[in-house]
Amino acid sequence: MKKTIAGVDIPDGVLAQAATDQIRGTESELMFHHALRAFLFGALTGYRENLTFDAELLYVAAMFHNVGLNEKYQRSPYRFEVDGANAARDFLRQHVVVDRLIDEVWAAIALHMTPGIPEHMSPLVALISAGVHMDIRGARYDGFTAQQRDEIVQAFPRESGFKKKVIKAYARGMEHRPETTFGTVCADVLDRCDPNYCRLNFCGQVLGSDWSN
Template sequence: MSLQHPKTIAGITIPDSSLAKAATDLLLTHGTEFLYNHSLRVYLFATLNATRQHIAHDAELLYISSVFHDLGLTKQYSSADLRFEVDGANAARDFLRSYGLPDKSLQLVWDTIALHTSIGIAEHKEAEVALLYSGVGLDVMGEGYEHLSTEHREAIITAFPRTDFKKNIIPTFFSGFAHKTDTTFGNIKADVCAFMIPNFERKNFCDCILHSPWHE
């Protein structure tokens, strides 16, 4: 992959500790250029949101969470039966544990990644959880786009191009859980399955209630 590794973009310093570099290496090894650029944009957007809202946070843990947040979509980390968000969270936790980080940091990163698609929940959690969620929302759906200056936007997408993001992100998502569509029950990725699979039948919560084994 021919990728940029700038130290500073839009006034934001990208973490370059040995831990951050090792995490980035895993993304480069097991991910794609598309996921790399998305993940770095997410970190930058999340950090810009933190700056704008004066939110104190751990930049290194936010960066590692950004790097790992979609690695659960990749062959290396995708399980047979878990949500891709959980696969990515588990991978990040194992990675951080191997570097001896405290349990509190492991749990924070796990929550940050596992909840990054949990609308209505993530934004009320710890700063890192809420910030990653905001960065993902900005890059994927344009949430908060009005707060992004033209200067910052152009600097970020020049360094980390979107490369037909709208066209490519849905099949990229789907590729990570096409073999386990049941894991999208109750979450927004069921919309991806419905988009990609003709006549996709979603599991329905009300059906689960009405067809439960209770006989009252």
């Protein structure tokens, strides 16, 4: 793996290498490359905004952010983001990372599909969300130079049909637990991909509750 891409050094410490080895062995190339691009776009956002962050923890969070979509969690009752956050927490505990930092990585992964919250939290939480959403839906696309975008995609390609393929990957990871998409952008995925999906409505839940008034 090239060590510096678009001006960002790829972490190569023991923690980063262990995360790379674990995720490379369990995720498709499509999702593995997405994780790497998310890290790079997140790091570049941090540099542009003069934020202080731990690059290795940002890398680990990026590696684990989509783990909850894997087949291992096909029977999970939790949001896929929570499954990924829990997997990252277990990994970091094995490497004796302090609890405060583990909690930060957990929050970054758990909240990365919940718009409007991460950008008001710590740099790590904000940057994971920023990196993921830049790569997935082009959030703040023009905040990056063409050279930066080209270098990142050259190093970790967006394979042909990436947009449709990544939506399908999300749908496969959530179709067995549709209720967990309530309140996040994930509801849009199942609304598009699952003809049997019934989107939960907050107002309907309030008006249909057991309260008498």
